[in-house]
Amino acid sequence: MLEKTAIQIKESDHVATATVELLPAETVIVSGIGNGRPMKVEERIPRGHKIALRDIAAQEEILKYGEIIGVATQPISAGHWVHVHNCRGAKGRRFDATPAQQQGE
Amino acid sequence: MKFKGYRRADGSIGIRNHILVIPTVSCVNRVALDVASKTGAVTFMHPYGCTFDAEENTTTEDTFIGHGRHQNVGAVLVVSLGCETASARRIADAIAPSGKPVEMLVVQKAGGARSTRDAGIEIVRRLQEEIAGEPSDEGDVSELIVALECGSSDAFSGLTANPAVGEAADILVGAGGTVVLSEITEMVGAERVLWRRGKTDEIRQDLMKLIKEYEIELSMTTQDDSGVFISPGNIEGGLTTIEEKSLGCIYKAGTQPIVQIVKYGERPTEKGVVIMDTPGFDIASVTGKVAGGAHMVLFTTGKGTPTGSCIAPVLKISSNNDTFKALREDIDLSAGDVLEGTKSLKQVGEEIVELVLETANGKQAKAEYFNIQEFAIPNVSVVRKEVIHQKLAEQNDFRFQQP
Numbered sequence: 001m002l003e004k005t006a007i008q009i010k011e012s013d014h015v016a017t018a019t020v021e022l023l024p025a026e027t028v029i030v031s032g033i034g035n036g037r038p039m040k041v042e043e044r045i046p047r048g049h050k051i052a053l054r055d056i057a058a059q060e061e062i063l064k065y066g067e068i069i070g071v072a073t074q075p076i077s078a079g080h081w082v083h084v085h086n087c088r089g090a091k092g093r094r095f096d097a098t099p100a101q102q103q104g105e
Numbered sequence: 106m107k108f109k110g111y112r113r114a115d116g117s118i119g120i121r122n123h124i125l126v127i128p129t130v131s132c133v134n135r136v137a138l139d140v141a142s143k144t145g146a147v148t149f150m151h152p153y154g155c156t157f158d159a160e161e162n163t164t165t166e167d168t169f170i171g172h173g174r175h176q177n178v179g180a181v182l183v184v185s186l187g188c189e190t191a192s193a194r195r196i197a198d199a200i201a202p203s204g205k206p207v208e209m210l211v212v213q214k215a216g217g218a219r220s221t222r223d224a225g226i227e228i229v230r231r232l233q234e235e236i237a238g239e240p241s242d243e244g245d246v247s248e249l250i251v252a253l254e255c256g257s258s259d260a261f262s263g264l265t266a267n268p269a270v271g272e273a274a275d276i277l278v279g280a281g282g283t284v285v286l287s288e289i290t291e292m293v294g295a296e297r298v299l300w301r302r303g304k305t306d307e308i309r310q311d312l313m314k315l316i317k318e319y320e321i322e323l324s325m326t327t328q329d330d331s332g333v334f335i336s337p338g339n340i341e342g343g344l345t346t347i348e349e350k351s352l353g354c355i356y357k358a359g360t361q362p363i364v365q366i367v368k369y370g371e372r373p374t375e376k377g378v379v380i381m382d383t384p385g386f387d388i389a390s391v392t393g394k395v396a397g398g399a400h401m402v403l404f405t406t407g408k409g410t411p412t413g414s415c416i417a418p419v420l421k422i423s424s425n426n427d428t429f430k431a432l433r434e435d436i437d438l439s440a441g442d443v444l445e446g447t448k449s450l451k452q453v454g455e456e457i458v459e460l461v462l463e464t465a466n467g468k469q470a471k472a473e474y475f476n477i478q479e480f481a482i483p484n485v486s487v488v489r490k491e492v493i494h495q496k497l498a499e500q501n502d503f504r505f506q507q508p
Contacts, residue, residue, distance in 0.1 A: 005446075007264055017260050017343065019444055031446070048260035048343035065263070067298060069349035082345065089346030091294045091320060091334075 006051050008034035010066030015050040015082050022051065042079030050082040062087055106280055106458075108465035111179065112242035114204025119176035120249075120400050120465045122240070123147045123416050124232050126182045126225065127169050129196060130154025130189035136218050137184045140225035144233070146182070147415040149480035154191040160487045162190050164369060166199075168482050171370045171396025173200035173207065177416045179236035180206040182228055184221065187213030206232055240467060247281030250373065251461060252399035252417075253357040254288070256387035259407025260343030261424035263353020265440040265450070266405035270422060272454020273403065274359035274378070277461065283376045285367075285394050286358040289319045290334070290385035294348025295355045302378070304362040311366050314497070315382055321496045322489075323347070342407060357405065369483060370396035387412055388481040391419060401464055403457065411435045412479050413472025420460060420470050437471050 006016035006028050016030050022045040030037045030053065045051050050064070056076040061068045070087040111119040124146040128137035134150045141148040149172075153165045173181045173196065181200055185193030197209045208228050215221040253270060255262055274284045292299060296316055303309035323334050334347040344350050364377040370393045373379040381397055383390040387410065391402055395417045402419040404412065409432035413419045423429040426441030438460055442448035464470060 007444075009264070017264060019261075046343065050260075050343065050345070064349060065352040067295070067348070067352050069294070069352065070346040083343070084340060084345055087345050089294065089334075089348050091323075091347050 003029045005029045005031045006034075006039075007032040008053065009064065012066050013064050014053055014056055014060075014062050015064050015069075016053055018045050018047060018049055018051055021045065021047045040079050042077065043081045045081045052076045052078050052080050052082050054078045056082075106246035106462060108244050108246070108462055109240045109467070110242055110244040110465065111176075111238075111240050112244075113176055115202075117176045117398075118242060118244040118248050119178070120240075120244075120467070121177035121416065121418075122179040122236060122238070123177055124180045124182065124229055124236070125172060125175075125178045125416060126184060126229070127173060127196065128154070129169065129183060129185045129191045129193045132186045132189070133184050133212055133218075133221075136212060136221050136225065139222045140182070140184070140229060143222075143226050144229040146229045146233075147478065149415045149478050151480045151482075153482060155189040157190065158486045158488075160485045160490060161482070164482050164485050166191050166196055168370050168392060168396045169196050170199040171372070171398070172416060173197075174203045175395065175398060175416050176400060178205065180232040181208070182225060182232070183207065183209045184225060185209065185211045187211045206235060208232070244465070245281070246277060246462070246465075247376065249277070249401075249461070249465065250283045250285060250397075250399045251277055252285045252287070252391065252394035252402040254387060254391055254394070254402050254419075255291075255354055255357065255405040256412060257406045257408040257410045258339060258342070258344065258350065258353070259424055261441075261444055262405055262407045263349075263356060264424070265443040265453070266407075266422045266424040267353055267356035269440040269443065269450050269453035270357045270403050270405055270457060271359040272450050273457035273461065274357065275361060276454065276458045278359060278361045278377050281376060283373055283379055284358060285373065285379045285381050285397065285399055286355065287381040287383035287394055288354065288385045288390050289315055289380075289382055290323065291347075291351045291354040292316045293320045293323065293334070293351055294346065295351040298352065298355060299363070302358075302360075302363045304364050308363055308366060312363065312380060315366065315380075318493050318497060319384075321493050325492070325496075338408060357403070367397060369393045369485075372398040384483045386481065386483070388479045389483045392480050392482060401461065401470070403461070405440075406436070409436060411472065411475070411477050413470070413475070413477030415478035415480065418464050418470035419472045419477075420464060421472070422457065434475065435471055 008016040126148040137148040365375040383393040421436040429439035
C-alpha cells in the first residue's frame with residue numbers, strides 16, 4: 001500500500017492537509033515543502049482535513065499558505081486534528097463586538 | 106498562441122457566434138425559451154426585470170446589456186412584456202453600438218405569447234442567415250478575457266486545481282492576455298497577499314476598501330458572532346475558516362500584478378490580472394464576469410457542479426480524481442494527479458492553457474454540450490449599500506494601513 005501523505009505548503013505552516021484519512025498511531029509522510037518527513041498521527045483526521053505539524057499554544061495564530069488562517073482556541077499538540085473545534089477565524093466578526101471578542105475572546 | 110474566431114464590428118473577437126434571446130423580465134421567460142429551443146438560439150431563465158429598487162434594476166439592465174454586447178454573440182433578440190421596470194428600449198439601444206443586429210419584440214403589442222414566439226422564431230431564422238459563417242478570423246491569446254471562478258470547493262481546491270489554474274493564468278497573462286478574478290467574499294482574510302499584488306497604491310487601497318465592504322456585509326448577516334462564513338460542505342471537506350478558503354481561492358489568479366478593479370459586469374480596459382466586484386455566489390459571479398466580456402470561464406471545483414453560461418464556455422476543473430470520475434458529465438479536466446504525485450502543478454497548468462486554446466477554437470465545454478445556462482445577479486439593494494457605506498465611514502481608519 002502507498003504511504004499516507006499530508007501536504008505542507010510553506011515552511012512556516014503549522015498544519016498540513018491529509019490526502020487520505022489518517023488514523024491514530026499511523027505514520028504520515030509530510031510532503032510538499034515537508035520533504036517527506038515522517039510524523040506520528042495522534043488522532044483520526046478525515047481526508048482533506050488538517051494535522052498540526054507542531055505544538056500550538058492557545059491564542060497562537062495558525063499558519064497555512066504561510067498566512068494566518070485563524071487562532072487556536074485551545075492548546076493543540078503535534079499530530080492532532082486542527083478544525084473548527086480548536087481554530088477560530090478572526091474575520092467578519094460583528095463590529096459591535098468588543099476588541100477582545102473580535103480576537104476570539 | 107492563436108485561434109480562429111469571429112471578428113466583430115467593434116474590433117473585438119468572439120469564440121462563439123450565438124444568437125442571444127434576452128427576456129427582459131421573468132414574465133416572458135417561456136416565450137424566450139420556446140424561441141431559443143425551436144431555433145438553436147441561446148437564452149437564459151431568470152427571476153428579474155421588475156423591481157422598484159433602483160440599484161437592482163440598473164444591475165439587471167446592465168447585465169443584460171453586457172450579455173448582448175458580448176463578443177461571443179453575433180445577434181440579439183430582446184423579448185419584453187411591455188410594462189416591466191427593466192427598459193427593453195434602453196437595453197436594445199445600448200447593445201446596438203457594438204455593431205451587431207438587435208431586434209425587439211413586445212408581447213403586449215405582438216398579440217400575446219404564442220404570436221410573439223412565432224414572430225421571434227421568424228426573426229431568429231433571418232438573423233441566422235445574416236450572421237452565418239465559419240470562424241475564419243485569426244485571434245491572439247492577448248485578446249482573450251478568461252474568467253476565474255471556484256465553486257463547491259474542498260480542502261484540495263487550494264492545493265491542486267486553484268494553483269494549477271494560477272499557473273495557467275501566469276502563462277495567459279505572460280502572453281498578453283487578461284484573467285478576471287472576482288468573488289470578493291473569498292478575498293476576506295487574504296488581504297495581505299492581495300495588497301502585495303496591487304500594481305499601484307490606488308489599486309491596493311480600492312481593493313482593501315472593497316474587501317472591507319464585503320467583510321462588513323458578512324458580519325451583518327449573522328445573528329451571533331460565530332464567524333462561520335463558509336458552507337457546511339466546505340467545513341465537512343476540511344476548510345476551517347473564511348481566511349483559509351480565501352487564501353486557497355486567490356491562487357487562481359497566479360502571481361502577476363493586479364492592474365485594474367472593475368465593477369460588477371464592467372468590461373476591463375487593462376490587460377493582465379483584473380479584479381471584478383462580485384459576490385461569492387458562483388452563478389452571480391460567473392454571470393457578472395461574462396457580462397464583463399469574459400470569453401470563457403475556468404471554474405475549479407472540489408465536489409463538482411454543473412454550472413454553465415448561455416454564451417461563454419464554462420470549463421470545470423476538479424481538485425481531485427474521485428470527483429472527476431463521479432461527475433464525468435460535468436467536469437472537463439482534473440487536477441487530481443497533483444494530489445497523487447504523478448503530475449506537477451506546472452504540467453496541469455499547461456494542460457489548462459491547451460484546453461483554453463482548444464475551447465477558443467470551438468471545442469465545446471461539457472456545460473455547453475449539455476446546454477447548461479445559469480443566470481443570476483447579486484443580491485443588491487440601495488438600502489443595503491447605504492448601510493454598508495455608513496459602517497465603512499464609521500471605521501475608516503483601515504484604509505491607509507497595510508494589512
